[in-house]
Amino acid sequence: MNLVLLTREDFISHDRVRISDRRMDHLVKVNRITQGDTLQCGLINHNMGVGTVTRLTASFVELSVTLEHEPPRKLPLSLIIALPRPKMLRRIITTATELGVGEIFLINSWRVEKSYWQTPWLADHHIREYMTKGLEQSKDTVLPKIHMKRFFSRFVNDELPSFLKNHLCLLAHPKGRQSLPTQVAENVILAVGPEGGFIDREVETFERIGFMCGTAGKRIMRVETAVPYLIASLFS
Incomplete structure (x- = not known):
């Protein structure tokens, strides 16, 4: 602490x-x-x-x-994550908080198990606990904003486009055809899929609204490893 x-x-x-x-x-x-x-x-x-x-x-x-x-400034980053396993969720939220992420969207995906949405670890007091640990570690006081979106198409097609203006929109995917940018100086929206990545139809949906699908390298990482790696690459 x-x-x-x-x-x-x-x-x-x-x-x-x-x-x-x-x-x-x-x-x-x-x-x-x-x-x-x-x-x-x-x-x-x-x-x-x-x-x-x-x-x-x-x-x-x-x-x-x-x-x-005043507390330290947050990164100019909104993070979209396909809801991971409960144990992984705790670590990801704590780590993202430590790194200064100010906004996190937890979304559904074809590869997200339905049972993940029923876990008690998604309760508000648990989510707050994960963020609190990240703030205590990184010497910050401002809680990230957490949004839960259980319907993929409704969120990506109807809600997400209103957030995209003046943002660099990136989709991390192990089969991306190009490398994701590094050391950016822009506001970023970064989407990270579940284990195995978003399915093709979901990737196409993101690309259709302006996301660039890219890879972080040849190695395929677990989501909890990929998230801090991607953030460090973008803002180091």
Whole structure:
């Protein structure tokens, strides 16, 4: 935990917070905090700064906080991902959050198992947990926007075109006929398919609305590997 991520409910006055959940456990057991220590803190979706440990008991820790700095900017990237397996989903969302992705669309695809949409791990509180871990790791406070789109054709044909203006639209596919660009300086919408990639009809649907289908190289990667690799290639 590189940042103590705070909520409004943590505040007991305008500049003092009290925490007693897993964050306290981590600070005590891993960081081994003592009274007087200074920690990096941030209010979720707001400013960042520092907190000084003013009280430490067996059941809670109190901090005096000063939050005067803006969080880091997000990448100019919207990420579209075919809904992966639940365990992989957790890792992908956390990693994308760490890397500064500001918007994620989880969509259906022919190769997405229907059962994936029924998993309890898609519940709002679980999704928030995955993002929170990414923010704590990367020292950020702003949660990505998450959209769930269960109908492929409705989303790609009817909704997605309104987002495309002034964006470089890329579709990562293992059978892409050209290489995806690197080190771009534009707003990007990047679509990543399920294991095995989008089927031909889905690729054609993306291409029809202006997406460039490309590959990241000869190696075929798992989605959880491809996502950070692609993001790093685009914005390194």
